Amino acid sequence: MKTNKLSELLKGTPSLLLMLGAGFVMASSSNLQAALGMGAAVLISMLLASLVLTALCKFIPAYAQLPAYLLIITGFVSIIGMLMQAWLPDVANMLGIHLATIAVSAVIYRKGEESAEGNIFPINTALVTGVYLTVIMLVSALIREFIGSASIWGQPIEFMANYKISAIAGAFGGYLVLAIVTAIINKLTSARNTEEKEDK
Amino acid sequence: MKLIKTFAILIVIVAVFGGAMFALNFYTGPIIEANNAGAANARLDAVMPDGAKAYEDITATLTLPEKFVSPANDKRTAEIVAVHKETKNDFGYVVEVAWTSEDTHGSEPNLVLVGISTDGKIINVNNEGYHDTDAYNIFNKDPKYTSTFIGKDSALADVGTVSGSTHSSESFRSAVSFSFEVLVSNNMITAGVKSDAQILEELIPTVTKGYGKLAEATASGNIVKALKAENETGFAYIVTEGDASFLAIVNATGACAVYNVEGADVTADKAAIVTEAKAHAAANQTNYTQVLTDKLGKLMEGAASITNIEVKTFNTVASAVTFTAENTTYYAFLSRSIGWDSRVMNIYYIIDGNGAIVKTDADQYVFEEHDFKEYGGFLGLPENYREGFVGITGDTFTGNEVIISAATMSSNAIKAATEDIFAAFDSVKGGAQ
Numbered sequence: 001m002k003t004n005k006l007s008e009l010l011k012g013t014p015s016l017l018l019m020l021g022a023g024f025v026m027a028s029s030s031n032l033q034a035a036l037g038m039g040a041a042v043l044i045s046m047l048l049a050s051l052v053l054t055a056l057c058k059f060i061p062a063y064a065q066l067p068a069y070l071l072i073i074t075g076f077v078s079i080i081g082m083l084m085q086a087w088l089p090d091v092a093n094m095l096g097i098h099l100a101t102i103a104v105s106a107v108i109y110r111k112g113e114e115s116a117e118g119n120i121f122p123i124n125t126a127l128v129t130g131v132y133l134t135v136i137m138l139v140s141a142l143i144r145e146f147i148g149s150a151s152i153w154g155q156p157i158e159f160m161a162n163y164k165i166s167a168i169a170g171a172f173g174g175y176l177v178l179a180i181v182t183a184i185i186n187k188l189t190s191a192r193n194t195e196e197k198e199d200k
Numbered sequence: 201m202k203l204i205k206t207f208a209i210l211i212v213i214v215a216v217f218g219g220a221m222f223a224l225n226f227y228t229g230p231i232i233e234a235n236n237a238g239a240a241n242a243r244l245d246a247v248m249p250d251g252a253k254a255y256e257d258i259t260a261t262l263t264l265p266e267k268f269v270s271p272a273n274d275k276r277t278a279e280i281v282a283v284h285k286e287t288k289n290d291f292g293y294v295v296e297v298a299w300t301s302e303d304t305h306g307s308e309p310n311l312v313l314v315g316i317s318t319d320g321k322i323i324n325v326n327n328e329g330y331h332d333t334d335a336y337n338i339f340n341k342d343p344k345y346t347s348t349f350i351g352k353d354s355a356l357a358d359v360g361t362v363s364g365s366t367h368s369s370e371s372f373r374s375a376v377s378f379s380f381e382v383l384v385s386n387n388m389i390t391a392g393v394k395s396d397a398q399i400l401e402e403l404i405p406t407v408t409k410g411y412g413k414l415a416e417a418t419a420s421g422n423i424v425k426a427l428k429a430e431n432e433t434g435f436a437y438i439v440t441e442g443d444a445s446f447l448a449i450v451n452a453t454g455a456c457a458v459y460n461v462e463g464a465d466v467t468a469d470k471a472a473i474v475t476e477a478k479a480h481a482a483a484n485q486t487n488y489t490q491v492l493t494d495k496l497g498k499l500m501e502g503a504a505s506i507t508n509i510e511v512k513t514f515n516t517v518a519s520a521v522t523f524t525a526e527n528t529t530y531y532a533f534l535s536r537s538i539g540w541d542s543r544v545m546n547i548y549y550i551i552d553g554n555g556a557i558v559k560t561d562a563d564q565y566v567f568e569e570h571d572f573k574e575y576g577g578f579l580g581l582p583e584n585y586r587e588g589f590v591g592i593t594g595d596t597f598t599g600n601e602v603i604i605s606a607a608t609m610s611s612n613a614i615k616a617a618t619e620d621i622f623a624a625f626d627s628v629k630g631g632a633q
Contacts, residue, residue: 060206061206063206064210071210071213072213072217075213075216078217078221079217079220079224082224083228085235086232087231
């Protein structure tokens with residue numbers, strides 16, 4: 001039962017499922033600081049939006065839930081954006097327009113919809129999705145920053161200076177690393193799903 | 201009814217978030233504005249003391265000085281781009297100056313930011329971007345060079361140049377000096393006072409265009425400072441006479457000129473200074489007459505009656521003689537012009553009585569050297585390069601005859617050498633020789 005719940009949660013891992021979040025994951029994973037900033041922004045906005053939507057879902061007709069959810073997530077993303085620009089300006093500048101695009105990410109809409117439908121406990125869903133998204137971005141960022149920029153957390157790694165591959169820090173490298181990370185996680189999760197089926 | 205309810209819910213959501221953002225903006229708005237201003241001002245802060253926060257662009261309110269063009273070389277320029285006043289703490293001004301040197305590539309100039317306090321002292325200097333030859337990058341050659349400007353007033357006393365980056369560092373120094381002009385001319389600060397010795401020293405590049413970088417030599421008697429040209433084409437001296445100071449210059453052929461602090465030529469009135477300067481130079485000057493004479497023997501068969509002559513130009517000419525061959529009088533000059541990699545080239549010219557080049561040669565044109573090929577892809581002198589000079593006179597010489605693409609610096613040095621020997625020839629023909 002515990003395993004089934006975890007599998008259910010893993011279904012929501014953004015970059016594994018239809019690559020819904022590939023765009024801003026790629027854009028925000030060129031270095032660790034940006035990845036952590038974006039991960040935190042996504043996690044907080046998802047948690048708050050899920051809480052509010054769950055509280056209001058009884059009062060909002062089904063056909064109005066999409067526009068309502070879009071308004072709510074946009075509001076939270078805007079508020080988080082304002083807070084980051086005020087107190088984390090470097091991270092906000094690093095993320096740029098990608099921070100605002102969280103509001104229209106299909107990942108967040110999908111999780112919001114699931115939450116509203118009461119399929120799964122919304123806080124858990126938002127939390128797991130946000131954490132997985134952050135972890136995937138951090139792993140991708142670690143690889144891209146190390147190989148593409150010869151640094152970790154902005155600190156130069158001297159022995160890598162002559163071996164860095166700048167393309168890895170760019171868009172092509174972003175998709176390449178994301179594809180590899182996704183493939184590895186897909187392999188791990190498919191193995192787990194197979195074990196579950198055999199148990200049944 | 202459903203439609204009204206939906207509409208109302210959406211209005212409420214918009215109102216709640218709109219209100220929240222409106223309220224939040226009261227707190228974050230000024231902080232964000234300050235952050236944005238801080239980012240924009242970071243380059244100005246770099247040349248101001250800690251704590252500087254607010255700037256006002258006052259460029260439009262000022263009368264800007266005309267673009268500076270060095271009398272020593274018209275490619276050395278400086279132009280005021282902007283002037284900012286620090287308004288929060290009244291620390292002073294940041295002046296942005298675009299500058300170029302003869303080593304600047306492309307159309308984009310260098311840009312230096314000079315922070316100047318209200319009492320007219322440099323707080324800090326920072327150069328943004330660098331478009332001069334990278335091999336001679338001032339700030340790589342001497343990373344502490346900009347710190348030598350800190351605390352100086354507009355006189356920039358004791359601020360020198362960078363060895364191996366003479367053109368760029370002299371131009372950079374001129375640009376920093378020029379940054380004061382806009383503030384002084386608009387009565388915002390008072391100008392620093394230059395000593396007579398400093399004024400005279402700054403006159404040297406104007407009156408000795410071919411000397412290149414100067415190295416200090418041993419001074420004696422009334423000579424308080426002796427400077428020797430790196431290409432051994434002459435000396436410059438700061439000489440005192442009573443309370444007054446003078447600049448005396450002596451070239452490698454022994455000619456001397458004396459200037460006062462106003463920059464006027466007072467040679468005729470200062471015989472004692474001329475004598476002392478000539479004596480110092482004669483004792484320390486490398487004599488290139490024999491070098492020229494030896495080359496002459498190879499270039500011109502039957503050269504006879506070789507006589508040393510004194511030319512009254514202060515450039516790259518290191519030796520000059522007159523001689524006869526087949527009953528015709530000729531003039532021969534040796535120029536020691538500075539080419540690529542600051543290397544000196546011995547270039548020889550023979551000129552007939554009408555001022556036309558008869559022959560020319562060099563011990564070694566710098567751009568013939570193998571290591572130069574790695575930089576410019578130059579594969580040697582064009583065929584008949586030397587012969588191309590024959591028949592050229594001072595009036596017909598345009599400079600284009602000697603320029604070779606991919607060997608610009610050495611080509612320019614040969615151009616300068618050719619101009620110098622024609623100037624020397626004119627001084628001989630127009631003088632008492």
